[in-house]
Amino acid sequence: MLDAQRKAYLTAMGIETWRLRTHPDVPVEEKKQRLSDENRSAHHSANQASNTGDPPMTTQDKPLPDWSELIETVSTCRQCALSKTRTQTVFGVGNQQADLMIVGEAPGGEEDRQGQPFVGRAGQLLTAMLKAIGLSREQVYIANVLKCRPPGNRDPMPQEVEACRAYLDRQIALIQPRLILSVGGVSAKNLLQTDQPVGRLRGRTHQYAATRTPLMVTYHPAYLLRRPEEKAKVWMDLQQVVQQLAIQ
Ligand code: SF4
Incomplete structure (x- = not known):
């Protein structure tokens, strides 16, 4: 991406006073061997399925769901009480072979209406954040811990997270x-x-235990809308994301 373009996106993030630094292009290399962690993830997922009457997503004698099966399963899921209050499920969107996966907490009101994660003002800011490091929404995969909106945008409850965890693990x-x-x-x-x-x-780089995937943490775009002075920290985090992708 040209510096002028990146500067425009940084301006959209509200970081126009920051000096631009060059970064290495994210290398295009062979994806890691697929699904080496599936069995571990499936075992974890099966253990985490909620006890709400629905069968767990994985069983020993049933193959793990592919994308279409997973999407269908989530769209009709009733494993927790959020199924009663949602307008629709919000599965996730983006490149199914993405190097970078963004994971937020749960759909909000607009996401619940549109069925897409990270729409509205926070979504626009996320898009600007990605573009600032040369990525489009279509190049990454965007999902949430929960696939259904908690009423009033309250925090997810532990039992809801555990009920939904198998879906996120399978996406990863x-x-x-x-x-x-x-x-x-x-x-x-x-x-x-x-x-x-x-x-x-x-x-710093952590690890998502279920799939042993490297994981970094930054602030939520909705938080940045309330606390724009924190955008500079997010820009530093994004630079580390670029570096982490480059060295793997
Ligand atoms: S939040 Fe997850 S577990 Fe709960 S109903 Fe929605 S898809 Fe199912």
């Missing part, structure tokens, strides 16, 4: 991203099983 196993970028405290808390705030988790 199918995509095999080289890096997960967890956006926001709720996502980080549930992906890393920690109560540490984003401010203490950002700036």
Whole structure:
């Protein structure tokens, strides 16, 4: 991407005073061997399925779902109470072979209406953040920990996260991203099983245990809309994302 273009996107993020630095292009290399962690992920997922009457997503005598089966399963899922209040499920969107996967917490009101993750003002800011590092929404995969909106945009409850975890794990196993970028405290808390705030988790590489995928943490775009002074930190985090993708 030309510096002028990147500068325009940084301006959209509100970081126009920052000096642009060059970054290495994300290398296009062979994707890692597919689904080497499937069995581990499937075992984890089966153990995590909720006890709401529906069968778990995986069983020992049934093959793991492919993309179309997974999408269909999620669209009709009733494994937690959020199925009663949602307008529709919000599965995820993007490149099914993406190197970078963005994981937020749960759909909000607009996402619930449109059936797409990260739409509205926060979604526009996420798009600007990605473009600032030379990526489009179509090049990454975007999903949430929960596939259904919690009423009133409250935080997800632990039992809801556990009921839905198998779907996220299967998405990660199918995509095999080289890096997960967890956006926001709720996502980080549930992906890393920690109560540490984003401010203490950002700036280093963690690992998503279920699939052993490298994971970094940054602030949620919705938080940046409320606290624009934190955008500079996110820009630093995005530079680390670029570096992490380049060295793998
Ligand atoms: S939040 Fe997840 S587990 Fe709960 S109903 Fe929606 S898709 Fe199913």
